Amino acid sequence: MELEASEVEAEKFKSKKTNITDSWMKKHSSIYKEATRHPFILSIRDGTIDSPSFKKWLGQDYIYVRAFVPFVASVLVKACNELDDSSDTDIILGGLASLNDEITWFKEEASKWEVSLTSVVPQRANLMYCSFLKSLMRSEIEYTVAVTAFWAIETVYQDSFSHCLEDGSKIPEELRETCQRWGNNGFGQYCHFLQNIVDRCLEKASIDIIAKAERVFITVLEHEVEFWNMSKGEI
Ligand SMILES: Cc1ncc(CNC=O)c(N)n1
Numbered sequence: 001m002e003l004e005a006s007e008v009e010a011e012k013f014k015s016k017k018t019n020i021t022d023s024w025m026k027k028h029s030s031i032y033k034e035a036t037r038h039p040f041i042l043s044i045r046d047g048t049i050d051s052p053s054f055k056k057w058l059g060q061d062y063i064y065v066r067a068f069v070p071f072v073a074s075v076l077v078k079a080c081n082e083l084d085d086s087s088d089t090d091i092i093l094g095g096l097a098s099l100n101d102e103i104t105w106f107k108e109e110a111s112k113w114e115v116s117l118t119s120v121v122p123q124r125a126n127l128m129y130c131s132f133l134k135s136l137m138r139s140e141i142e143y144t145v146a147v148t149a150f151w152a153i154e155t156v157y158q159d160s161f162s163h164c165l166e167d168g169s170k171i172p173e174e175l176r177e178t179c180q181r182w183g184n185n186g187f188g189q190y191c192h193f194l195q196n197i198v199d200r201c202l203e204k205a206s207i208d209i210i211a212k213a214e215r216v217f218i219t220v221l222e223h224e225v226e227f228w229n230m231s232k233g234e235i
Pocket residue numbers: 061064065068102153154156157224227
């Protein structure tokens with residue numbers, strides 16, 4: 001029986017025992033590195049970040065996380081509509097629930113730094129990223145594509161902030177909590193659970209959905225780079 005191109009593609013990955021997501025991280029290692037070892041992150045790691053840059057990131061990221069909530073909810077809905085509605089929904093629901101505490105943390109952190117969250121004006125890179133999230137919420141966007149974006153978004157922050165916590169870093173004490181929020185091992189484990197979901201979906205996906213998911217993976221990385229650039233940019 002003739003194998004479909006997608007089955008050949010999937011077989012190739014199965015036999016090589018490399019996940020599709022790992023192959024993407026290698027294939028797109030330069031943009032992945034730009035997103036996870038950005039000068040903004042390195043300035044936190046070496047303690048050279050100035051407080052206006054940190055305060056700018058804090059305000060902008062609060063706006064982003066508010067837009068991230070309905071996006072994660074839309075991924076949960078897509079997961080529930082999948083035929084084999086398996087443990088995916090539990091993991092995604094856990095991610096959604098954690099955003100409640102995250103928003104509380106942003107409000108507390110903002111008052112510590114005297115950032116007024118209500119008067120933050122979303123900058124262009126943030127608006128572009130949030131409208132990209134909104135575009136992925138459309139019902140015609142497949143679950144595999146949406147959950148790929150979700151995994152990529154979480155992994156960029158986990159990889160970035162865990163780098164800040166590694167030995168040899170000189171993060172200022174007042175930034176340690178921020179780094180630990182996304183750099184801790186529990187969040188790392190959660191990102192691996194998301195990565196397993198993505199790889200399982202990709203194994204079953206058609207060749208054109210795999211291509212769509214790969215493009216979305218790259219687009220997330222590009223938006224993350226722009227978001228860090230914005231945070232480092234002029235006030
Ligand atoms: C710009 C951006 N990307 C990823 C994350 C991490 N996800 C939720 O907190 C974030 N907070 N902000």
